Amino acid sequence: MDDQLSVMIVDDEKPMLEWLSILLEQHGYSVTCFSDGRKAVTEGRKNAPDILVVDVKMPGISGLDVLSRLREKSPELIGIVITAFSSVDSAVQAMRKGATDYLIKPFEVDQLLVAIEKALGERKIRRENRELRKKIRSRFSIEGIIGKSKPIIDLLEEVRMVADKDSTVLITGESGTGKELIARAIHSISPRAEKPFLGVNCGSFSHSLLESELFGHLKGSFTGAHRDKEGLLVAAKGGTFFLDEVGELDRELQVKLLRALQERQVLPVGGTKHISFDARIIAATNANLKEMVDGNAFRPDLYYRLNVIPLHVPALRDRSSDIPILLGKFIENYSEAIGEPPRVITEEACEALMNYNWPGNVRELENVVERVCVMTSGSEIILADLPDFIKEPAVKDSGIFADKTSSAESTISTEKATPTLDVIEEAYTLYILEHRAGGQKRLAAKLLGINESTLYRRLEKYAKDRENP
Ligand SMILES: Nc1ncnc2c1ncn2[C@@H]1O[C@H](COP(=O)(O)OP(=O)(O)OP(=O)(O)O)[C@@H](O)[C@H]1O
Ligand SMILES: [Mg+2]
Numbered sequence: 001m002d003d004q005l006s007v008m009i010v011d012d013e014k015p016m017l018e019w020l021s022i023l024l025e026q027h028g029y030s031v032t033c034f035s036d037g038r039k040a041v042t043e044g045r046k047n048a049p050d051i052l053v054v055d056v057k058m059p060g061i062s063g064l065d066v067l068s069r070l071r072e073k074s075p076e077l078i079g080i081v082i083t084a085f086s087s088v089d090s091a092v093q094a095m096r097k098g099a100t101d102y103l104i105k106p107f108e109v110d111q112l113l114v115a116i117e118k119a120l121g122e123r124k125i126r127r128e129n130r131e132l133r134k135k136i137r138s139r140f141s142i143e144g145i146i147g148k149s150k151p152i153i154d155l156l157e158e159v160r161m162v163a164d165k166d167s168t169v170l171i172t173g174e175s176g177t178g179k180e181l182i183a184r185a186i187h188s189i190s191p192r193a194e195k196p197f198l199g200v201n202c203g204s205f206s207h208s209l210l211e212s213e214l215f216g217h218l219k220g221s222f223t224g225a226h227r228d229k230e231g232l233l234v235a236a237k238g239g240t241f242f243l244d245e246v247g248e249l250d251r252e253l254q255v256k257l258l259r260a261l262q263e264r265q266v267l268p269v270g271g272t273k274h275i276s277f278d279a280r281i282i283a284a285t286n287a288n289l290k291e292m293v294d295g296n297a298f299r300p301d302l303y304y305r306l307n308v309i310p311l312h313v314p315a316l317r318d319r320s321s322d323i324p325i326l327l328g329k330f331i332e333n334y335s336e337a338i339g340e341p342p343r344v345i346t347e348e349a350c351e352a353l354m355n356y357n358w359p360g361n362v363r364e365l366e367n368v369v370e371r372v373c374v375m376t377s378g379s380e381i382i383l384a385d386l387p388d389f390i391k392e393p394a395v396k397d398s399g400i401f402a403d404k405t406s407s408a409e410s411t412i413s414t415e416k417a418t419p420t421l422d423v424i425e426e427a428y429t430l431y432i433l434e435h436r437a438g439g440q441k442r443l444a445a446k447l448l449g450i451n452e453s454t455l456y457r458r459l460e461k462y463a464k465d466r467e468n469p
Contacts, residue, residue, distance in 0.1 A: 037061035149319035173313030176363030199242030221270020236279035247287035
């Protein structure tokens with residue numbers, strides 16, 4: 001049987017060898033015996049057993065040395081050490097040298113069998129964990145990032161370059177472009193990969209909760225603090241800490257974070273003693289931090305400390321050549337989840353998706369794919385299956401005239417004489433703001449090709465005009 005587990009027994013006492021080998025063979029193990037430790041090492045290095053049962057005290061080479069020599073070659077080897085004296089010392093030493101368990105002579109048959117079973121169980125769990133980690137890693141590894149466009153290839157090159165450094169990275173990019181995916185990718189190929197990746201979204205906590213999440217708190221430091229809590233920066237222990245939406249930090253926390261990053265120490269809420277932490281910092285933001293610094297909304301010193309290595313994730317509309325492969329992947333993921341063969345997308349539908357400007361970027365694309373897959377059927381995804389806002393050809397973007405639900409529409413009557421440029425400008429501006437940018441002024445300004453302040457000025461003017469027509 002191929003899956004029969006092999007046990008190597010090493011003991012200078014022959015009767016012991018015989019007794020153990022009969023016993024283990026009876027229980028289905030394939031057994032090899034050695035009374036000479038050196039021979040066992042030579043043989044074991046050529047042909048590694050699953051389990052080593054070894055006596056500590058032998059002439060020539062000690063059982064612990066046999067174990068450590070064999071483990072050099074096969075780190076997964078299960079080593080059970082037998083010692084004649086109830087010596088805590090040799091037992092401790094044995095565990096230190098990588099023994100899985102130890103038995104003190106004389107021992108019962110069952111004790112040995114139980115020790116082997118237990119070790120096998122633990123090894124299985126270790127293997128499964130490793131497999132799981134590998135799977136998670138490949139989801140977030142560089143391969144998990146889909147894209148072949150020049151901007152993405154360049155970005156991935158930068159990711160590879162920064163991964164093995166410890167410098168702080170600031171990832172910028174619009175919402176849904178994949179900033180968190182990039183942060184996880186950096187971690188997963190960094191020397192810190194086996195350590196935790198922890199993070200916090202600075203925009204989703206109140207001031208005091210965020211402070212306690214980041215730095216921890218002491219019991220009784222505020223109502224509800226029933227016990228001491230370790231901050232996430234400390235809990236990242238040798239790993240990576242992801243500060244998402246860092247632009248949302250208030251002034252006070254900006255100061256505290258800056259100090260923590262400078263000193264590599266945090267002060268828990270209610271505490272007086274600083275605690276060191278070891279975490280590589282990756283921050284992300286979809287705000288323009290530089291502009292926030294200029295506008296006095298973000299501390300320049302913190303900005304410079306975070307922006308050591310800037311990485312920018314390009315908007316999807318600026319790399320629309322990635323849309324077909326992203327589509328393919330998302331359709332495949334969806335079909336796999338519901339256990340159906342993947343649907344094919346027609347060229348016409350694909351083109352419409354490539355022409356849309358994706359204010360919500362990859363996340364929006366992912367959602368649209370799911371929505372289309374759920375709401376329509378057939379083996380193909382055709383143009384008619386797509387949501388209206390994507391189907392409208394780009395030229396009809398001045399679709400202000402067609403979109404009856406647009407509040408902009410009320411400003412223009414298609415029946416009347418040609419509207420003035422002012423009226424068209426207002427209608428178009430409002431249309432882009434509501435229907436293309438989902439109300440996000442920064443994005444609307446970008447799509448309109450104007451400054452955000454110009455947009456604000458225009459909006460104020462429209463509001464005033466409406467008040468005093
Ligand atoms: N290049 C890519 N390849 C595959 N999936 C991607 C890619 N970029 C983004 N995604 C997917 O799009 C979704 C959004 O990505 P992510 O959460 O990393 O974006 P984000 O920039 O952090 O967004 P936000 O600013 O809203 O927090 C995720 O489901 C992610 O897996
Ligand atoms: Mg994010």
